[in-house]
Amino acid sequence: MQFHHHGYVSTDPRIQPLAGPPRPAELPDEMDVLIVGTGPAGMIAAAQLARFPEVHTRIIDRRPHRLEIGQADGIQARSVETFQAFGFADEIIAEAFALTSMNFWNPDPQQPENIVRTAVTEDDEAGVSEFPHLIVNQARILDHFATFMRNSPTWAMPDYGWEFVGLEDTRAGTHPVTVTLRRTVDEQGRPLPDPSQGPTRTVRATYVMGADGASSRVRAAIGHRLSGDAANHAWGVMDTLANTTFPDIRTKCAIHSTHGSILLIPREGGYLFRLYVDLGEVPEGDDHAIRRTPLEEIIRRAQAILHPYALDVKEVAWHSVYEVGHRLTSGFDNRGPDGQAPHVFLAGDACHTHSAKAGQGMNVSMQDGWNLGWKLGHVLAGRAPEELLLSYSDEREVVARDLIAFDRQWSSLMAKSVAEGDDPHEVAEFYVRTAEFPAGFMTQYLPSLLTQGPEHQGLATGYPIGKRFRSALVERACDTNTVHLGHLHEADGRWRIYVFADAAAPGTAGSTLERWAAHMQDDAGSALRRFTPADAGEDAVFDVKVIYQQQQAEFAACDAPRVFRPLCGALGLENLNNVFATARAKNGPDIFEERGISREGAVVVVRPDQYVAAILPLDRPEALGEFLAGPMLEHR
CATH class of the missing domain: 3.50.50.60 (FAD/NAD(P)-binding domain)
Structure with a gap:
């Protein structure tokens, strides 16, 4: 978090001064x-x-x-990334329950009336995010x-x-x-x-x-x-405080038994858990009567599904019945x-x-x-x-x-009746195979006004165009702090321009990076000059950062061109926090290697909502303005 650039503050720096007229207390016309x-x-x-x-x-x-x-209650890792941008990821992580694994239970082949654990899976086996999967209200x-x-x-x-x-x-x-x-x-x-x-x-x-x-x-x-599929299966859901002999009560579980199915979700606080309890097929002409299933019946079914384990419900904080439909x-x-x-x-x-x-x-x-x-x-x-x-x-x-x-697919597997000869690992294998989708990382926007085509994707293969910008560790040049680059993306409405330098040492006259920076700073036709209002701050619309291939000890932040050290706030203070080196080996891999970035340099353009909009060559600084001419208006 950066502050004091408008003057010294001793109160909570997250509370920003009012800009513009006061908000009317009453709803205006x-x-x-x-x-x-x-x-x-x-x-x-x-x-x-x-x-x-x-x-x-x-x-x-x-x-x-x-x-x-x-x-x-389920917070996927992509959402926690989003909360980081809005400034409250750490608070939510501290309060929430972190899901690190999911267990799968099926009928015991020797005693089918009982359930046994058949699989244990990691929640994020592939490591698609540094953020956890959470449960919180x-x-x-x-x-x-x-x-x-x-x-x-x-x-x-x-x-x-x-x-x-x-x-x-x-x-x-x-x-x-x-x-x-x-x-x-x-x-x-x-x-x-x-x-x-x-x-x-x-x-x-x-x-x-x-x-x-x-x-x-x-x-x-x-x-x-x-419009879409009519509801054909019903589930009772309840947030429960109970004592039980079921050994995985504090682990997410998919449970299939001869009596039906349960999806178990541990909740925050250490005691509360949620049960989605299978109520079976919705009869033809039911007219939502199944929604009136009493709580006592939901509890009874849960107890039957968990056999031979006991479930003694002490309190239900909330419950409901819903019918699955896809519309x-x-x-x-x-x-x-x-x-x-x-x-x-x-x-x-x-x-x-x-x-x-x-x-x-x-x-x-x-x-x-x-x-x-x-x-x-x-x-x-x-x-x-x-x-x-x-x-x-x-x-x-x-x-x-x-x-x-x-x-x-997922809800059909969860509601599937257990029959002799069924593969007990089917649900677990689907869960592992598709993990990236529910985590929120499969979204990839197609080429459009906002999203460039794949022409220059090879310059930064680890940042697929149209997908969210995946963070990596770097070292801030001005203070030697190792930080996650993506975590510095605040939800402030600005575009992010990540400039990955060529191999020349910082400050080398005539380097590709120096030429890019000179164009942005001095050329009246540059993207930064064209799309930033004349009366706005230098970094009001674009947050421009540079990542050098050298390590921090080899240069100083002030070696970077002025475009990476904008003057900020009412006092016009120089911002030294946008200049980065590769992380030292003890702290993590080189971001250029980890994200497949060309040693000739590259420019990664990221939208205000953290999705990669374009990959541009460093040796064509005018390319940034050509791309932004679509989604932005000029202010020259």
Whole structure:
């Protein structure tokens, strides 16, 4: 964390000074962005937009207050990477339960009425991330995003007690979307006896984001619907405090028995665990009657599945019954018939629904919200053309389809009846083979306005274009600290330009790196000059870092060209923290070797949401401007 560049502070440095006019306490008549729903997709989008002081964003929810008990709990490693960008990964890791392995149980071949452990697998056997797979209540994640919003330059916070009723997109004026809302609480914030009779009002917005769940009213208002497989299998889920003789109660388990199946998820705190209990096929014409299965029946089935082990339930903190269905919205936005940029967007469960057992709902929803949040911020701040907003649907619909295909396989395996002769290792082998997908690392955006083609991929083979930027250890030149390069990517809306130097020693006149830097610093046609507003700070839009092939002892940070040492903040202080050396052997491998980076040098361009947008040759500095001319607007 860097601070003091606006002057000395002795209070919490995460709380940034207010930029722009104070936020109105009451919901205003007009705003740039209205987000409906304070779930994971809505909150991460609001948190990202809170870092754009020039953008007026409001997020509403019909509930009278913050979520207290969240249904989602699985946090994949890609999400923890995301939390690092939002500044709370360490806090979540300390609080959460870390999943390091998964065990598989099946009927004992000698005594099929009993279950036995048949496989033990590592959760991240391939080491796809330095971050862990976590279990923590969704409500805590939302709390952290709310804190990030409150600490940002806009001092933003959710507006509770407002229900979405409907909208009309006139496609005219600066605030083309008229939204009707209904108040669900009284003046003291207490729920109204009959919220459906609360007073209504209209507000106008430039853009609306519907993150209001599977029964999304925003989705219905723009004429889209969910479609897909009908639910055909039911599961009871309960967060349980119990004593048991089952030996793996604090380990994630997939359990198959002659009585059905359980997915066991240990929860944070050391005592709580979640059981997804197989309730069987949903009968034809059931009309959701199975959702009324009593808690006592769910417990009874769990006890039968765990035989010969005892389960003595002391308390159930929360439980529900759901039917597995795989459904996708007919559209992610309301783009015009001739491809005009949309004004209304859908995210999270409003777009895709599936089972909860793969731990994907909250994780994919957050990536939806981050993808859209930074793009709205760039368009409204005048950094990008409105055309950029079309890429949201283009990118995220593919991810949603892949998610549903994966979950269909996983949920079918979990619900599969056990029969004699079945392979007891089938589920474990599928889990290991597909581990990278649920961890969140298989997403790869296709070539587009935002994503370059593979022409220069060979310059940095370890950074696949369109996939997330994978961190590696480097040594900061100014202070000798060994740090993860990717962990320095804050969710501040800026692009990252990672410049991997050629082999010449730092400061060598005429080197490829020196020529690249001179172009960026001095040429009026350079990308940094063209796309950074004249009245903005040198690093307001781009965070430019250099990684040398030499080790730290061989040079000083001030040997790097000025473009890597921008003047920051109100005092114009020189930032020495963007100059790096390869890590010393005792601390880790050389990043050039580890990530397949050419010794001739390379430029890795990373979007504000951590996905690699382009790989460019170091000896063509003008290539950066050529690429960015698509997703960005000039400010010369």
